[in-house]
Amino acid sequence: MSRSRAPLATAAALLVLALAGCDADTGDRSADGGGPSVIVPGAPGEGNRTLSADEAAAQRAEDDSPNAADVSYARMMIQHHAQALEMTGLVPGRARSGDLKRLALRISAAQRPEIEAMRGWLKTHGKTETGDAGDHRHAGMPGMATETQMEELRAARGADFDALFLTLMITHHEGAVAMATDVKAQGNNLLIEEMADDVVAQQTSEITRMRGMR
DSSP states (O other): OHHHHHHHHHHHHHHHHHHHTHHHHHTOSOTTOOSOEEEEOOSTTSOOEEEEHHHHHHHHHHOOOOOHHHHHHHHHHHHHHHHHHHHHHTHHHHOOOHHHHHHHHHHHHHHHHHHHHHHHHHHHTTOOSSOTTGGGGGGGSTTOOOHHHHHHHHHOOHHHHHHHHHHHHHHHHHHHHHHHHHHHHHOOOHHHHHHHHHHHHHHHHHHHHHHHHO
């Protein structure tokens, strides 16, 4: 039995070498076969280092210090969520659709604790909620309703309110998803990345639901 399996073992070994390419020759793969290697730039004056995928992930977990993108995201998303809560707060006395009223409750229930989580994150890292830019970031955030649009929403009732709410909240959610996607690419902090993942998943689902309610 061992002799009959020898050709198969040899063929398998050759296939592994072929797939690994140069990494197999230079020893760039991890000793336990845990995935392709990652080239990590060294400090000034030092050469690059080669880490396994698992080692690279572990290194990031050890050093996930917030960068400017993480802090900016938390500050802006607090304001972004606050406007969503203002919009959902108008629903009980103005909306006609029962489905929309239930959706508004779901949005509020999700975003209120997210605001508190981001405030806590900023405090933990010694950051203020507004930063040097204060409220000047408000107009530049994607998806935010203008004050004129908010006035129109406050004045609307019944079916008109429902239609305008859906239009504004879909745009609002799309802006939040864009912000979350950006910080996932530019940030460094793992908790912020997890928060952004939640925003993308939750609000993408709600966008689909709201489009079906039009």
